[in-house]
Amino acid sequence: MRSAVMSRPAVARDENVGARFAALVRLHEATLQGYALKLAGDRADASDLVQDTLERGLRAYSSFDEGTNARAWLCAILYNVFVDRLRKRKSEATSLLEDDVAAEEPLAPPRWTAITPEQLRDAVARLDPEFRVVCELRLVERLPYAEIAVRLRLPRNTVATRLLRGRDKLKLMLEQYLEEAT
Amino acid sequence: MSACERAGEFFDGELAPGEAAVFREHLAACGSCQERVFDAMMLDVAAGEPRPRATTTPVIALDARRRLRPVIFAAVATLAVAATLVLVLRLRPREAPVALALAPTRALEPRLTWPDADRHRPLAVMRGVAAHERVGHDLLDRLEQRGDARALGAAELLAGDDAAAERALARVTEPADRTSDLAAVALARGDAVKALELADAALQLQPAHAQASWNAALALRALGLRRAAERGFAAIAARAEPGWSDEARARADELAGERRAHERLDRERADVAQVHNELSAAALAVAQARAALAAGDAVAAERLARDALGRAQRIPDAALESQALEALAAAAAAAGHPGLARGARDDDR
Numbered sequence: 001m002r003s004a005v006m007s008r009p010a011v012a013r014d015e016n017v018g019a020r021f022a023a024l025v026r027l028h029e030a031t032l033q034g035y036a037l038k039l040a041g042d043r044a045d046a047s048d049l050v051q052d053t054l055e056r057g058l059r060a061y062s063s064f065d066e067g068t069n070a071r072a073w074l075c076a077i078l079y080n081v082f083v084d085r086l087r088k089r090k091s092e093a094t095s096l097l098e099d100d101v102a103a104e105e106p107l108a109p110p111r112w113t114a115i116t117p118e119q120l121r122d123a124v125a126r127l128d129p130e131f132r133v134v135c136e137l138r139l140v141e142r143l144p145y146a147e148i149a150v151r152l153r154l155p156r157n158t159v160a161t162r163l164l165r166g167r168d169k170l171k172l173m174l175e176q177y178l179e180e181a182t
Numbered sequence: 183m184s185a186c187e188r189a190g191e192f193f194d195g196e197l198a199p200g201e202a203a204v205f206r207e208h209l210a211a212c213g214s215c216q217e218r219v220f221d222a223m224m225l226d227v228a229a230g231e232p233r234p235r236a237t238t239t240p241v242i243a244l245d246a247r248r249r250l251r252p253v254i255f256a257a258v259a260t261l262a263v264a265a266t267l268v269l270v271l272r273l274r275p276r277e278a279p280v281a282l283a284l285a286p287t288r289a290l291e292p293r294l295t296w297p298d299a300d301r302h303r304p305l306a307v308m309r310g311v312a313a314h315e316r317v318g319h320d321l322l323d324r325l326e327q328r329g330d331a332r333a334l335g336a337a338e339l340l341a342g343d344d345a346a347a348e349r350a351l352a353r354v355t356e357p358a359d360r361t362s363d364l365a366a367v368a369l370a371r372g373d374a375v376k377a378l379e380l381a382d383a384a385l386q387l388q389p390a391h392a393q394a395s396w397n398a399a400l401a402l403r404a405l406g407l408r409r410a411a412e413r414g415f416a417a418i419a420a421r422a423e424p425g426w427s428d429e430a431r432a433r434a435d436e437l438a439g440e441r442r443a444h445e446r447l448d449r450e451r452a453d454v455a456q457v458h459n460e461l462s463a464a465a466l467a468v469a470q471a472r473a474a475l476a477a478g479d480a481v482a483a484e485r486l487a488r489d490a491l492g493r494a495q496r497i498p499d500a501a502l503e504s505q506a507l508e509a510l511a512a513a514a515a516a517a518g519h520p521g522l523a524r525g526a527r528d529d530d531r
Binding site: 019020023026027031035038039041069071072075076079083086087089090107109110112113115116117120121129133136137138139140141143144145151152153154160161163164167168170171 | 187188189190191193194195196199202203206207209210211216217218219220221222223224225226227228229230372373374375378379382404405406407455458459462463465466469470473
Protein backbone atom coordinates (compact mmCIF):
# COMPACT_ATOMS: atom_id res chain seq x y z
CA MET A 1 0.00 0.00 0.00
CA ARG A 2 2.71 2.35 1.08
CA SER A 3 4.82 1.64 -2.00
CA ALA A 4 1.85 2.30 -4.27
CA VAL A 5 1.38 5.74 -2.73
CA MET A 6 5.09 6.44 -3.08
CA SER A 7 5.08 5.54 -6.77
CA ARG A 8 2.31 7.98 -7.67
CA PRO A 9 4.29 11.23 -7.65
CA ALA A 10 6.91 9.53 -9.83
CA VAL A 11 4.24 8.85 -12.47
CA ALA A 12 3.10 12.46 -12.27
CA ARG A 13 6.67 13.67 -12.68
CA ASP A 14 7.17 11.49 -15.74
CA GLU A 15 4.03 12.92 -17.31
CA ASN A 16 5.33 16.40 -16.61
CA VAL A 17 8.60 15.63 -18.34
CA GLY A 18 6.64 14.36 -21.33
CA ALA A 19 4.47 17.48 -21.43
CA ARG A 20 7.42 19.83 -21.05
CA PHE A 21 9.36 18.05 -23.73
CA ALA A 22 6.31 18.10 -26.01
CA ALA A 23 6.01 21.86 -25.50
CA LEU A 24 9.69 22.26 -26.38
CA VAL A 25 9.29 20.17 -29.51
CA ARG A 26 6.27 22.20 -30.59
CA LEU A 27 8.39 25.34 -30.46
CA HIS A 28 11.33 23.94 -32.39
CA GLU A 29 9.88 21.31 -34.67
CA ALA A 30 9.98 23.48 -37.78
CA THR A 31 13.64 24.32 -37.15
CA LEU A 32 14.50 20.64 -36.74
CA GLN A 33 12.63 19.73 -39.93
CA GLY A 34 14.52 22.42 -41.81
CA TYR A 35 17.95 21.27 -40.67
CA ALA A 36 17.06 17.61 -41.16
CA LEU A 37 16.17 18.23 -44.79
CA LYS A 38 19.34 20.25 -45.27
CA LEU A 39 21.54 17.49 -43.87
CA ALA A 40 19.77 14.42 -45.24
CA GLY A 41 18.84 15.96 -48.58
CA ASP A 42 15.74 13.77 -48.84
CA ARG A 43 12.29 14.14 -47.28
CA ALA A 44 11.89 10.55 -46.11
CA ASP A 45 15.37 10.50 -44.53
CA ALA A 46 14.70 13.88 -42.96
CA SER A 47 11.52 12.81 -41.22
CA ASP A 48 13.24 9.62 -39.94
CA LEU A 49 15.99 11.87 -38.63
CA VAL A 50 13.52 14.07 -36.76
CA GLN A 51 11.74 11.03 -35.28
CA ASP A 52 15.03 9.58 -34.00
CA THR A 53 15.98 12.99 -32.66
CA LEU A 54 12.77 13.29 -30.66
CA GLU A 55 13.22 9.81 -29.28
CA ARG A 56 16.81 10.46 -28.22
CA GLY A 57 15.86 13.91 -26.92
CA LEU A 58 13.07 12.59 -24.72
CA ARG A 59 15.45 10.02 -23.22
CA ALA A 60 18.10 12.66 -22.56
CA TYR A 61 15.67 15.37 -21.43
CA SER A 62 16.26 14.76 -17.73
CA SER A 63 19.89 15.82 -18.25
CA PHE A 64 18.98 18.96 -20.19
CA ASP A 65 19.80 22.16 -18.32
CA GLU A 66 16.63 24.26 -18.78
CA GLY A 67 18.53 27.51 -18.46
CA THR A 68 20.45 26.85 -21.70
CA ASN A 69 19.56 27.21 -25.36
CA ALA A 70 16.97 24.49 -26.06
CA ARG A 71 17.09 25.06 -29.82
CA ALA A 72 20.84 24.47 -29.88
CA TRP A 73 20.47 21.42 -27.64
CA LEU A 74 17.85 19.82 -29.91
CA CYS A 75 19.79 20.72 -33.05
CA ALA A 76 22.95 19.14 -31.61
CA ILE A 77 21.03 15.93 -30.96
CA LEU A 78 19.71 16.02 -34.52
CA TYR A 79 23.23 16.44 -35.84
CA ASN A 80 24.61 13.58 -33.75
CA VAL A 81 21.80 11.31 -34.92
CA PHE A 82 22.58 12.32 -38.51
CA VAL A 83 26.30 11.55 -38.18
CA ASP A 84 25.62 8.26 -36.40
CA ARG A 85 23.35 7.18 -39.23
CA LEU A 86 25.96 8.17 -41.83
CA ARG A 87 28.64 6.18 -40.07
CA LYS A 88 26.37 3.20 -39.60
CA ARG A 89 25.47 3.24 -43.29
CA LYS A 90 29.13 3.43 -44.23
CA SER A 91 30.12 0.56 -41.97
CA GLU A 92 27.32 -1.57 -43.42
CA ALA A 93 28.32 -0.71 -46.97
CA THR A 94 31.96 -1.55 -46.40
CA SER A 95 30.97 -4.61 -44.30
CA LEU A 96 33.10 -3.36 -41.44
CA LEU A 97 32.08 -4.13 -37.94
CA GLU A 98 30.61 -1.04 -36.35
CA ASP A 99 33.49 -1.09 -33.88
CA ASP A 100 35.96 -0.60 -36.74
CA VAL A 101 34.58 2.85 -37.38
CA ALA A 102 36.05 4.68 -34.43
CA ALA A 103 33.23 5.72 -32.11
CA GLU A 104 33.14 9.47 -31.66
CA GLU A 105 31.92 11.38 -28.65
CA PRO A 106 28.59 13.05 -29.41
CA LEU A 107 29.02 16.77 -30.09
CA ALA A 108 27.53 19.11 -27.50
CA PRO A 109 26.42 22.69 -28.27
CA PRO A 110 29.36 25.03 -27.66
CA ARG A 111 28.93 27.51 -24.81
CA TRP A 112 28.75 30.41 -27.25
CA THR A 113 25.33 29.27 -28.51
CA ALA A 114 24.06 31.28 -25.52
CA ILE A 115 24.79 34.53 -27.42
CA THR A 116 21.91 36.53 -28.90
CA PRO A 117 21.54 37.06 -32.67
CA GLU A 118 22.41 40.71 -32.02
CA GLN A 119 25.71 39.73 -30.36
CA LEU A 120 26.50 37.43 -33.27
CA ARG A 121 25.92 40.30 -35.71
CA ASP A 122 28.29 42.44 -33.66
CA ALA A 123 30.93 39.73 -33.79
CA VAL A 124 30.52 39.44 -37.57
CA ALA A 125 30.95 43.21 -37.83
CA ARG A 126 34.34 42.91 -36.14
CA LEU A 127 35.77 40.48 -38.71
CA ASP A 128 38.33 41.74 -41.22
CA PRO A 129 36.60 43.38 -44.21
CA GLU A 130 37.59 40.49 -46.47
CA PHE A 131 35.47 38.08 -44.38
CA ARG A 132 33.03 40.52 -42.79
CA VAL A 133 30.94 41.33 -45.82
CA VAL A 134 30.70 37.73 -47.05
CA CYS A 135 29.75 36.49 -43.56
CA GLU A 136 27.22 39.29 -43.11
CA LEU A 137 25.53 38.44 -46.40
CA ARG A 138 25.47 34.69 -45.75
CA LEU A 139 25.15 34.23 -41.98
CA VAL A 140 22.87 37.19 -41.29
CA GLU A 141 21.10 37.89 -44.59
CA ARG A 142 21.31 34.22 -45.70
CA LEU A 143 21.80 35.03 -49.36
CA PRO A 144 22.80 32.23 -51.76
CA TYR A 145 26.47 32.13 -52.83
CA ALA A 146 25.61 33.08 -56.41
CA GLU A 147 23.89 36.26 -55.27
CA ILE A 148 26.77 37.17 -52.96
CA ALA A 149 29.20 36.56 -55.82
CA VAL A 150 27.27 38.90 -58.11
CA ARG A 151 26.94 41.58 -55.46
CA LEU A 152 30.60 41.52 -54.52
CA ARG A 153 31.87 40.79 -58.02
CA LEU A 154 33.82 37.84 -56.72
CA PRO A 155 34.14 34.36 -58.19
CA ARG A 156 31.73 31.97 -56.47
CA ASN A 157 34.61 29.81 -55.23
CA THR A 158 36.17 32.82 -53.52
CA VAL A 159 32.86 33.40 -51.73
CA ALA A 160 32.90 29.76 -50.60
CA THR A 161 36.52 29.93 -49.37
CA ARG A 162 36.05 33.21 -47.55
CA LEU A 163 32.95 31.88 -45.85
CA LEU A 164 34.77 28.75 -44.72
CA ARG A 165 37.64 30.81 -43.25
CA GLY A 166 35.26 33.47 -41.93
CA ARG A 167 33.26 30.90 -40.01
CA ASP A 168 36.45 29.46 -38.49
CA LYS A 169 37.53 32.95 -37.42
CA LEU A 170 34.12 33.74 -36.02
CA LYS A 171 34.10 30.57 -33.94
CA LEU A 172 37.54 31.40 -32.49
CA MET A 173 36.39 34.94 -31.78
CA LEU A 174 33.28 33.77 -29.93
CA GLU A 175 35.31 31.29 -27.89
CA GLN A 176 37.74 34.05 -27.01
CA TYR A 177 34.93 36.41 -25.93
CA LEU A 178 33.64 33.76 -23.58
CA GLU A 179 37.09 33.19 -22.14
CA GLU A 180 37.50 36.91 -21.54
CA ALA A 181 34.03 37.17 -20.03
CA THR A 182 34.68 34.41 -17.50
CA MET B 183 38.70 22.13 -53.77
CA SER B 184 39.36 19.15 -51.53
CA ALA B 185 36.43 17.38 -49.86
CA CYS B 186 37.17 19.09 -46.52
CA GLU B 187 36.88 22.51 -48.15
CA ARG B 188 33.29 21.80 -49.12
CA ALA B 189 31.91 21.54 -45.58
CA GLY B 190 30.48 25.06 -45.68
CA GLU B 191 28.95 24.58 -49.11
CA PHE B 192 27.37 21.34 -47.94
CA PHE B 193 25.77 22.98 -44.93
CA ASP B 194 24.62 25.97 -46.97
CA GLY B 195 22.86 23.68 -49.46
CA GLU B 196 25.16 24.88 -52.23
CA LEU B 197 26.21 21.45 -53.53
CA ALA B 198 24.39 19.65 -56.34
CA PRO B 199 22.58 16.49 -55.10
CA GLY B 200 25.34 14.21 -56.46
CA GLU B 201 28.11 16.30 -54.88
CA ALA B 202 26.21 16.38 -51.58
CA ALA B 203 25.94 12.58 -51.60
CA VAL B 204 29.70 12.30 -52.17
CA PHE B 205 30.31 14.75 -49.33
CA ARG B 206 28.06 12.72 -46.98
CA GLU B 207 30.21 9.67 -47.73
CA HIS B 208 33.28 11.70 -46.79
CA LEU B 209 31.59 13.19 -43.72
CA ALA B 210 30.89 9.72 -42.33
CA ALA B 211 34.62 9.18 -41.85
CA CYS B 212 36.05 12.70 -41.39
CA GLY B 213 36.04 14.00 -37.81
CA SER B 214 37.19 17.51 -38.67
CA CYS B 215 34.43 17.93 -41.29
CA GLN B 216 31.90 16.62 -38.79
CA GLU B 217 33.00 19.37 -36.45
CA ARG B 218 33.01 22.02 -39.16
CA VAL B 219 29.50 21.29 -40.35
CA PHE B 220 28.37 21.18 -36.72
CA ASP B 221 29.93 24.59 -36.04
CA ALA B 222 28.26 26.03 -39.15
CA MET B 223 24.94 24.72 -37.87
CA MET B 224 25.48 26.13 -34.37
CA LEU B 225 26.38 29.54 -35.87
CA ASP B 226 23.19 29.37 -37.88
CA VAL B 227 21.22 28.52 -34.72
CA ALA B 228 22.86 31.43 -32.89
CA ALA B 229 21.99 33.79 -35.76
CA GLY B 230 18.30 33.22 -34.95
CA GLU B 231 15.38 33.07 -37.33
CA PRO B 232 16.22 34.40 -40.79
CA ARG B 233 15.50 38.07 -41.23
CA PRO B 234 13.26 39.12 -44.12
CA ARG B 235 15.18 39.22 -47.39
CA ALA B 236 16.76 42.59 -48.09
CA THR B 237 15.03 44.43 -50.88
CA THR B 238 17.42 44.98 -53.73
CA THR B 239 15.69 48.10 -54.99
CA PRO B 240 18.46 50.34 -56.20
CA VAL B 241 18.78 53.68 -54.46
CA ILE B 242 18.22 55.45 -57.74
CA ALA B 243 14.72 53.97 -57.98
CA LEU B 244 13.90 55.00 -54.42
CA ASP B 245 14.80 58.53 -55.35
CA ALA B 246 12.59 58.24 -58.39
CA ARG B 247 9.54 57.62 -56.24
CA ARG B 248 10.18 60.83 -54.40
CA ARG B 249 10.77 62.97 -57.43
CA LEU B 250 7.74 64.57 -59.01
CA ARG B 251 8.76 64.81 -62.60
CA PRO B 252 11.41 62.16 -63.25
CA VAL B 253 10.77 61.99 -66.96
CA ILE B 254 11.41 65.68 -67.43
CA PHE B 255 14.58 65.51 -65.37
CA ALA B 256 15.76 62.50 -67.32
CA ALA B 257 15.14 64.28 -70.58
CA VAL B 258 17.05 67.29 -69.37
CA ALA B 259 19.96 65.21 -68.19
CA THR B 260 20.25 62.90 -71.14
CA LEU B 261 19.74 65.37 -73.93
CA ALA B 262 21.33 68.30 -72.12
CA VAL B 263 19.28 70.66 -74.23
CA ALA B 264 17.43 72.80 -71.72
CA ALA B 265 18.95 75.09 -69.19
CA THR B 266 22.50 74.11 -68.40
CA LEU B 267 24.42 75.24 -65.44
CA VAL B 268 27.57 76.98 -66.48
CA LEU B 269 30.35 76.60 -64.03
CA VAL B 270 33.38 78.67 -64.60
CA LEU B 271 36.44 76.79 -63.72
CA ARG B 272 39.76 78.46 -63.24
CA LEU B 273 42.37 75.76 -63.62
CA ARG B 274 45.42 77.90 -62.97
CA PRO B 275 45.44 81.53 -61.89
CA ARG B 276 46.91 83.05 -65.02
CA GLU B 277 45.35 80.82 -67.64
CA ALA B 278 42.08 81.45 -69.40
CA PRO B 279 39.07 80.04 -67.52
CA VAL B 280 37.57 76.81 -68.84
CA ALA B 281 33.82 76.79 -68.96
CA LEU B 282 32.30 73.46 -68.03
CA ALA B 283 28.64 73.06 -68.85
CA LEU B 284 26.95 70.64 -66.48
CA ALA B 285 23.30 69.61 -66.52
CA PRO B 286 21.19 70.69 -63.51
CA THR B 287 21.01 67.08 -62.35
CA ARG B 288 23.89 64.68 -61.91
CA ALA B 289 24.24 61.25 -63.45
CA LEU B 290 26.68 59.73 -60.93
CA GLU B 291 25.85 58.82 -57.35
CA PRO B 292 29.38 59.04 -55.89
CA ARG B 293 31.17 62.27 -55.02
CA LEU B 294 34.43 63.54 -56.49
CA THR B 295 36.93 65.87 -54.84
CA TRP B 296 37.20 68.20 -57.83
CA PRO B 297 35.36 71.19 -56.29
CA ASP B 298 33.40 72.23 -59.37
CA ALA B 299 32.09 68.74 -60.03
CA ASP B 300 31.29 68.39 -56.33
CA ARG B 301 28.70 71.16 -56.23
CA HIS B 302 25.50 69.41 -55.24
CA ARG B 303 23.07 68.65 -58.02
CA PRO B 304 20.12 66.29 -57.48
CA LEU B 305 20.55 62.81 -58.86
CA ALA B 306 18.95 62.30 -62.27
CA VAL B 307 16.86 59.30 -63.16
CA MET B 308 18.50 57.65 -66.13
CA ARG B 309 16.45 54.64 -67.12
CA GLY B 310 18.17 52.55 -69.71
CA VAL B 311 20.80 55.19 -70.27
CA ALA B 312 24.43 54.84 -69.27
CA ALA B 313 25.23 56.97 -66.22
CA HIS B 314 27.37 59.67 -67.74
CA GLU B 315 27.17 63.29 -68.71
CA ARG B 316 28.02 65.21 -71.80
CA VAL B 317 31.57 66.48 -71.57
CA GLY B 318 33.18 67.84 -74.73
CA HIS B 319 36.35 66.28 -76.16
CA ASP B 320 37.94 69.67 -76.47
CA LEU B 321 37.52 70.20 -72.74
CA LEU B 322 39.08 66.82 -71.95
CA ASP B 323 41.97 67.65 -74.31
CA ARG B 324 42.57 70.97 -72.63
CA LEU B 325 42.49 69.43 -69.15
CA GLU B 326 44.92 66.79 -70.37
CA GLN B 327 47.31 69.46 -71.62
CA ARG B 328 47.14 71.35 -68.36
CA GLY B 329 48.03 68.19 -66.48
CA ASP B 330 45.41 68.65 -63.75
CA ALA B 331 44.94 65.00 -62.83
CA ARG B 332 42.07 65.62 -60.41
CA ALA B 333 40.01 67.68 -62.88
CA LEU B 334 40.78 65.40 -65.82
CA GLY B 335 39.93 62.26 -63.85
CA ALA B 336 36.66 63.74 -62.63
CA ALA B 337 35.71 64.90 -66.14
CA GLU B 338 36.55 61.48 -67.59
CA LEU B 339 34.40 59.77 -64.96
CA LEU B 340 31.52 62.18 -65.61
CA ALA B 341 31.93 61.40 -69.31
CA GLY B 342 31.67 57.68 -68.55
CA ASP B 343 35.25 56.55 -69.24
CA ASP B 344 36.14 54.89 -65.96
CA ALA B 345 39.47 53.46 -67.18
CA ALA B 346 40.72 56.90 -68.28
CA ALA B 347 39.39 58.37 -65.03
CA GLU B 348 41.28 55.79 -62.99
CA ARG B 349 44.53 56.47 -64.88
CA ALA B 350 44.22 60.20 -64.28
CA LEU B 351 43.07 60.02 -60.67
CA ALA B 352 45.91 57.67 -59.74
CA ARG B 353 48.19 60.68 -60.37
CA VAL B 354 46.42 62.94 -57.82
CA THR B 355 49.10 63.74 -55.26
CA GLU B 356 46.92 64.32 -52.18
CA PRO B 357 46.50 60.75 -50.83
CA ALA B 358 43.07 61.00 -49.12
CA ASP B 359 41.53 62.76 -52.14
CA ARG B 360 43.13 60.30 -54.55
CA THR B 361 41.83 57.30 -52.62
CA SER B 362 38.34 58.76 -52.27
CA ASP B 363 38.15 59.55 -56.01
CA LEU B 364 39.29 56.02 -56.84
CA ALA B 365 36.48 54.79 -54.57
CA ALA B 366 34.10 56.84 -56.74
CA VAL B 367 35.47 55.06 -59.83
CA ALA B 368 34.91 51.68 -58.15
CA LEU B 369 31.34 52.70 -57.29
CA ALA B 370 30.69 53.80 -60.86
CA ARG B 371 31.88 50.33 -61.96
CA GLY B 372 29.58 48.65 -59.44
CA ASP B 373 32.50 47.24 -57.40
CA ALA B 374 31.18 48.12 -53.96
CA VAL B 375 33.69 46.02 -52.03
CA LYS B 376 36.65 47.77 -53.57
CA ALA B 377 34.87 51.10 -53.15
CA LEU B 378 34.37 50.45 -49.45
CA GLU B 379 37.99 49.47 -48.96
CA LEU B 380 39.21 52.62 -50.74
CA ALA B 381 36.75 54.96 -49.01
CA ASP B 382 37.68 53.44 -45.64
CA ALA B 383 41.35 53.95 -46.44
CA ALA B 384 40.69 57.61 -47.30
CA LEU B 385 38.83 58.05 -44.03
CA GLN B 386 41.76 56.55 -42.16
CA LEU B 387 43.92 59.30 -43.63
CA GLN B 388 41.33 62.01 -43.04
CA PRO B 389 38.45 60.93 -40.79
CA ALA B 390 35.94 63.65 -41.75
CA HIS B 391 36.70 63.55 -45.49
CA ALA B 392 33.40 64.69 -47.03
CA GLN B 393 33.57 62.82 -50.34
CA ALA B 394 35.03 59.65 -48.79
CA SER B 395 32.27 59.61 -46.13
CA TRP B 396 29.67 59.84 -48.89
CA ASN B 397 31.30 57.17 -51.03
CA ALA B 398 31.68 54.84 -48.03
CA ALA B 399 27.98 55.21 -47.18
CA LEU B 400 27.03 54.48 -50.80
CA ALA B 401 29.22 51.39 -50.83
CA LEU B 402 27.71 50.11 -47.58
CA ARG B 403 24.23 50.66 -48.99
CA ALA B 404 25.13 48.79 -52.18
CA LEU B 405 26.44 45.88 -50.09
CA GLY B 406 23.15 45.65 -48.22
CA LEU B 407 24.73 46.82 -44.94
CA ARG B 408 21.88 49.17 -44.27
CA ARG B 409 22.44 50.06 -40.63
CA ALA B 410 25.99 51.17 -41.27
CA ALA B 411 24.90 53.07 -44.40
CA GLU B 412 22.16 54.80 -42.43
CA ARG B 413 24.66 55.89 -39.77
CA GLY B 414 27.00 57.16 -42.48
CA PHE B 415 24.33 59.26 -44.21
CA ALA B 416 23.01 60.55 -40.87
CA ALA B 417 26.51 61.76 -39.99
CA ILE B 418 26.76 63.57 -43.34
CA ALA B 419 23.29 65.08 -42.82
CA ALA B 420 24.51 66.55 -39.54
CA ARG B 421 27.35 68.41 -41.26
CA ALA B 422 25.20 71.03 -43.00
CA GLU B 423 26.88 70.75 -46.41
CA PRO B 424 24.76 72.59 -48.98
CA GLY B 425 22.63 70.11 -50.92
CA TRP B 426 24.57 67.02 -49.88
CA SER B 427 23.26 67.10 -46.30
CA ASP B 428 19.66 67.24 -47.52
CA GLU B 429 20.21 64.33 -49.86
CA ALA B 430 22.00 62.43 -47.06
CA ARG B 431 19.07 63.11 -44.72
CA ALA B 432 16.62 61.77 -47.32
CA ARG B 433 18.76 58.67 -47.85
CA ALA B 434 19.15 58.08 -44.09
CA ASP B 435 15.37 58.47 -43.65
CA GLU B 436 14.73 56.01 -46.45
CA LEU B 437 17.08 53.47 -44.87
CA ALA B 438 15.58 54.09 -41.41
CA GLY B 439 12.12 53.48 -42.86
CA GLU B 440 13.27 50.15 -44.31
CA ARG B 441 14.92 49.26 -41.01
CA ARG B 442 11.78 50.09 -39.01
CA ALA B 443 9.68 47.98 -41.36
CA HIS B 444 12.05 45.06 -40.78
CA GLU B 445 12.07 45.61 -37.02
CA ARG B 446 8.27 45.69 -37.01
CA LEU B 447 8.29 42.30 -38.75
CA ASP B 448 10.78 41.00 -36.18
CA ARG B 449 8.58 42.21 -33.33
CA GLU B 450 5.47 40.68 -34.86
CA ARG B 451 7.31 37.41 -35.14
CA ALA B 452 8.39 37.71 -31.50
CA ASP B 453 4.75 38.30 -30.50
CA VAL B 454 3.71 35.16 -32.32
CA ALA B 455 6.46 33.24 -30.51
CA GLN B 456 5.22 34.71 -27.22
CA VAL B 457 1.66 33.49 -27.84
CA HIS B 458 3.12 30.15 -28.83
CA ASN B 459 4.99 29.99 -25.50
CA GLU B 460 1.88 30.96 -23.57
CA LEU B 461 -0.13 28.28 -25.34
CA SER B 462 2.48 25.69 -24.46
CA ALA B 463 2.57 26.85 -20.83
CA ALA B 464 -1.24 26.72 -20.52
CA ALA B 465 -1.42 23.29 -22.17
CA LEU B 466 1.32 22.10 -19.86
CA ALA B 467 -0.53 23.40 -16.78
CA VAL B 468 -3.70 21.53 -17.85
CA ALA B 469 -1.67 18.34 -18.34
CA GLN B 470 0.01 18.80 -14.96
CA ALA B 471 -3.34 19.39 -13.26
CA ARG B 472 -4.71 16.16 -14.74
CA ALA B 473 -1.58 14.29 -13.75
CA ALA B 474 -1.74 15.61 -10.18
CA LEU B 475 -5.39 14.59 -9.93
CA ALA B 476 -4.54 11.13 -11.24
CA ALA B 477 -1.78 10.95 -8.63
CA GLY B 478 -4.32 11.77 -5.94
CA ASP B 479 -3.04 15.26 -5.15
CA ALA B 480 -6.31 17.23 -5.49
CA VAL B 481 -4.90 20.38 -3.85
CA ALA B 482 -2.03 20.65 -6.32
CA ALA B 483 -4.40 19.75 -9.17
CA GLU B 484 -6.73 22.60 -8.21
CA ARG B 485 -3.84 25.09 -8.01
CA LEU B 486 -2.49 23.94 -11.41
CA ALA B 487 -5.93 24.07 -13.02
CA ARG B 488 -6.44 27.64 -11.77
CA ASP B 489 -3.03 28.56 -13.15
CA ALA B 490 -3.99 26.98 -16.50
CA LEU B 491 -7.30 28.87 -16.50
CA GLY B 492 -5.55 32.20 -15.91
CA ARG B 493 -3.08 31.54 -18.71
CA ALA B 494 -5.78 30.39 -21.15
CA GLN B 495 -7.81 33.53 -20.43
CA ARG B 496 -4.81 35.82 -20.89
CA ILE B 497 -3.97 34.42 -24.34
CA PRO B 498 -7.07 34.11 -24.84
CA ASP B 499 -7.79 30.59 -26.11
CA ALA B 500 -11.34 29.22 -25.78
CA ALA B 501 -10.45 25.54 -26.23
CA LEU B 502 -7.74 25.63 -23.58
CA GLU B 503 -9.99 27.64 -21.27
CA SER B 504 -12.62 24.93 -21.56
CA GLN B 505 -10.05 22.21 -20.80
CA ALA B 506 -8.79 24.20 -17.80
CA LEU B 507 -12.34 24.66 -16.47
CA GLU B 508 -12.99 20.94 -16.84
CA ALA B 509 -9.80 20.12 -14.94
CA LEU B 510 -10.65 22.72 -12.31
CA ALA B 511 -14.19 21.30 -11.81
CA ALA B 512 -12.77 17.81 -11.28
CA ALA B 513 -9.95 18.98 -8.99
CA ALA B 514 -12.21 21.25 -6.89
CA ALA B 515 -14.73 18.42 -6.45
CA ALA B 516 -11.93 16.07 -5.29
CA ALA B 517 -10.46 18.75 -3.01
CA GLY B 518 -13.83 19.21 -1.29
CA HIS B 519 -14.69 22.60 -2.82
CA PRO B 520 -18.16 21.89 -4.28
CA GLY B 521 -18.92 25.59 -4.81
CA LEU B 522 -15.83 26.09 -6.96
CA ALA B 523 -16.53 22.84 -8.82
CA ARG B 524 -20.07 23.97 -9.62
CA GLY B 525 -18.88 27.39 -10.69
CA ALA B 526 -16.26 25.90 -13.01
CA ARG B 527 -18.84 23.56 -14.56
CA ASP B 528 -21.30 26.43 -15.06
CA ASP B 529 -18.63 28.55 -16.62
CA ASP B 530 -17.65 25.80 -19.01
CA ARG B 531 -21.08 25.72 -20.64
